[in-house]
Amino acid sequence: MNQGMINFGKIYHSLMESQLLSNQEFRRFQRQMMLSEIGVQGQETLKKSSVLVVGAGGLGTPVLKYLASAGVGLIGICDNDLVEESNLQRQILYGSLDLGKQKAIIAKERLEAYNHICSYNIHNIFVTAENAEWICAAYDVIVDATDNYKARYVLSDACAALKKPLVYGAIHEIQGQVTVFCYKGGPTLRDLFTETFDEKSAPPARDLGILGVLPGIVGSIQAAEVIKILTGTGSVLSGRLLLVDIMQGSFETYSFTASGH
Secondary structure, three states: OOHHHHHEEEHHHHHHHHOOHHHHHHHHHHHHHHHOOOHHHHHHHHHEEEEEEEEEOOOHHHHHHHHHHOOOOOEEEEEEEEHHHHHHOOOOOOOOOHHHOOOOHHHHHHHHOOOOEEEEEEEOOOOOOOHHHHHHHOOOOOEOOOHHHHHHHHHHHHHHHHHOEEEEEEEEEOOOEEEOOOOOOOHHHHHHOOEEEEEEEOOOOHHOOOOOOOOOOOOHHHHHHHHHHHOOOOOOOOEEEEEEOOOEEEEEEEEEEOOOO
């Protein structure tokens, strides 16, 4: 008997004792549960967990799809933008028939069709200093998939106050960044970039080129960080900034610490 069959048997035995997972979930997630890092217990944890994804664009759409594919029980979608034709090159949940429609609403429809086992909340608003803590408070993990500098600091400050991990991703042309802020008292965005970025000095995101596969790569890594945080496995990118350059084919990691601000 090969190792895969042994793992399958162990999973099936554990499933019989599970009070949370259905036979349908067993069939859907069995390959994931074969991993010793996940198992039935990890899958149950994912089902009981909630994640808020702020931004349903280039980064947010792959994050959302992979969280749904992993079986995260409650997924929040926070975005107030409309689908534009220039989005379709990289925002993988939308198509030509969605132009002019609310991203959050379309994203929910696509995800429900993809995996109806999960639940989805829509927040058709922009995150501000006034509402950030209120929105984030209901979720276990927050994902920063925005392209707005001010919103990034607002999210980091809110997560620091709430003591909730924030999975950060950013992209620029052919390069991307991923790290985790506010994880178990770890560094925040202000520790990595101590001065608030002057948004007026930078061109709007819509004026910059972007290779469509880049947000897919960075968003996938963000989703992996979320799964690691929720299941308590692996080495979380807290205090470490992962830099991705898809033209050079390079992945480099730089360490940073809390500044004590």
